[in-house]
Amino acid sequence: MNVARARRPHTPRSSPADRFFAPCPRGLEEALRAELQEFGIADPDVVPGGVGFRGSWRDCYRVNLLSRVASRVLWQVGHTRYRHEDDIYQAAAALHWPDWFAVRSLIRVNVSAIGSPLRSLEFITLRIKDAVCDRFRAACGERPSVDTARPDVRIHAFLTDRDATFYLDTSGDALFKRGARREVGEAPLRENLAAGILRLAGWRPDEPLFDPMCGGGTFLAEAAQIALGIAPGIGRRFGFERLAVFDAALWKQVRAEALTPPDDRPAPELHGSDVDPTALAAARANLEAAGVLDFVHLRQADFTTVEAPCRPGVLVANPPYGVRMGDVSGLRALYPRLGDALKQRFAGWRAYLFSADMELPKLIGLKASRRTPLFNGSLECRLFEYRMVAGTMRRRTDADASPGPGVETGTDR
Ligand SMILES: C[S@@+](CC[C@H](N)C(=O)[O-])C[C@H]1O[C@@H](n2cnc3c(N)ncnc32)[C@H](O)[C@@H]1O
Structure with a gap:
């Protein structure tokens, strides 16, 4: 052995x-x-x-x-x-x-x-x-x-x-427990899944990020901490501290390195909205607990009518889906309207929708340029990427009968 x-x-x-x-x-x-x-x-x-x-x-x-x-x-x-x-x-x-x-x-x-x-x-x-x-x-x-x-x-x-x-x-509590108190909205994402989705989206801190269905604000909290150089585990304890092989001096040094103020970083452009005021209150509390509330713009809005809050960047959302929230017929009506919102007001954005629902995204009326399988616990999900092309709306208006999807095609990676 x-x-x-x-x-x-x-x-x-x-x-x-x-x-x-x-x-x-x-x-x-x-x-x-x-x-x-x-x-x-x-x-x-x-x-x-x-x-x-x-x-x-x-x-x-x-x-x-x-x-x-x-x-x-x-x-x-x-x-x-x-x-x-x-x-x-x-x-x-x-x-x-x-x-x-x-x-x-x-x-x-x-x-x-x-x-x-x-x-x-x-x-x-x-x-x-x-x-x-x-x-x-x-x-x-x-x-x-x-x-x-x-x-x-x-x-x-x-x-x-x-x-x-x-x-x-060596971790103790799972690492997605970042240590900050958490107000649980409906169907919140685990922090490590949200952070992984930001990576898969290729989001960089110098690009705007908008979550129009932000719920408890998990994407926004992760993005803000990444942009500000805040270590995810800085506020929590770890299992290794209870082991006999724990080296307290080494750990102190590793923590101190992580606490060293980062170089001047550009202020992040982070925006979130949700139709539900209770969800927004949870997002506000979570962002405050994570020490990043001042860096995120929040407002109450319906995704189907909201205007883009800033220059084009990455839009990421985890829309409601039948398994955990919302009734399926209501969602069937919502999804085409999300597609219309993306086409009409988010030209130039890269949009990422994360869902466990393999059927409803088809109703969105956009062709995904990438579909990445992911698991939320045991639930199989997909991350759908839509690249919204600037100027598509004009073309679409000119040729109204054309089924132009409002997205680039041939961008599958
Ligand atoms: C699955 S939850 C998002 C959870 C979030 N990613 C988190 O980690 O906490 C879906 C959210 O979409 C919001 N929502 C549903 N319909 C909406 C709409 N038409 N416009 C904006 N937000 C909406 C709900 O209020 C809910 O907070």
């Missing part, structure tokens, strides 16, 4: 070759790989659902603090081939858990699997918990307690058909 090197609690640094795995929403793996490369991580390895990488604890702290797309960062502490439950128990019991966290820690074990022949994941979860406790008892005569609601330390195991890999979670 491969085991991460055992380290005494006061070992200051890990090897630069520790293995980590960062899960992310499915469909954002390439976006996460690009982000990790921007952090200086060499050869990140994309697999469905996340990205593996080798790095130091400094890299691990930086990814936790800076990544907008990762859901967690897991530190690989062991790996084994298995055939039966007992193989996994034996492998887990051989790991150096008492070197990695204190016996008084409250623990939780999570197991996920793809193609495992084992009959019960619940049972194997208990067996791994037993193995960890037995290892502690042998080492110090005591065992850690379990707390599935508020654990100090999360242990993950991932099983394939014949491999079991053990991890310690």
Whole structure:
């Protein structure tokens, strides 16, 4: 079995070759790989659902603090081939858990699997918990307690058909929990999904951004923090702070680097609107909690009649869809009007609509230049790109009978 090197609690640094795995929403793996490369991580390895990488604890702290797309960062502490439950128990019991966290820690074990022949994941979860406790008892005569609601330390195991890999979670709460208090509007997006969509849209902080259905303002908060250079994790705690291998001095240094005021950046042009005043109140509260309210223009407006708030840039929206909100017949009436609004008032913009509804976007009357599959939890969604061409309306008026879609064609990438 491969085991991460055992380290005494006061070992200051890990090897630069520790293995980590960062899960992310499915469909954002390439976006996460690009982000990790921007952090200086060499050869990140994309697999469905996340990205593996080798790095130091400094890299691990930086990814936790800076990544907008990762859901967690897991530190690989062991790996084994298995055939039966007992193989996994034996492998887990051989790991150096008492070197990695204190016996008084409250623990939780999570197991996920793809193609495992084992009959019960619940049972194997208990067996791994037993193995960890037995290892502690042998080492110090005591065992850690379990707390599935508020654990100090999360242990993950991932099983394939014949491999079991053990991890310690260095993030604690999922990384899309940015630390700011959050007013939940209807059907809010997870922050890392919103940030990943901004990346897929190719939005840059020097371009205007408009979310005309902003709800709780998730796209706007992410965009504002990106433009202002605010690290997403600066206001929260992390699981690695509870591990015995935690290097407080290194973490202080990594945080200090992230807090260094960015160079003069252009003031971002960020605009949001929503038809619902309650949603706008939630957006205002969330933007304030994220420290960016002063950088975002908000107003109450209906997307079907709203004027473009500024020069052309990126329009991004997550319209209501049947699964979580709105009734389907109402949405069928709304979607063609969204298409008309884009055609009539957003010439020159790149528009991105994110939806789980594969049918309703067809009603919009525009040809998407790109459709990117993404998952919102287990819900399969698409990000539809529409490039609105300046001057299209005039052509369309001149040739009223033509079915001109109001978008460039042949821009699929
Ligand atoms: C799925 S939610 C958006 C959630 C948002 N992306 C977030 O993360 O919080 C859809 C939003 O569209 C708004 N909406 C529905 N119809 C609208 C319209 N005609 N004009 C503007 N906003 C509308 C709803 O009030 C709701 O806040």
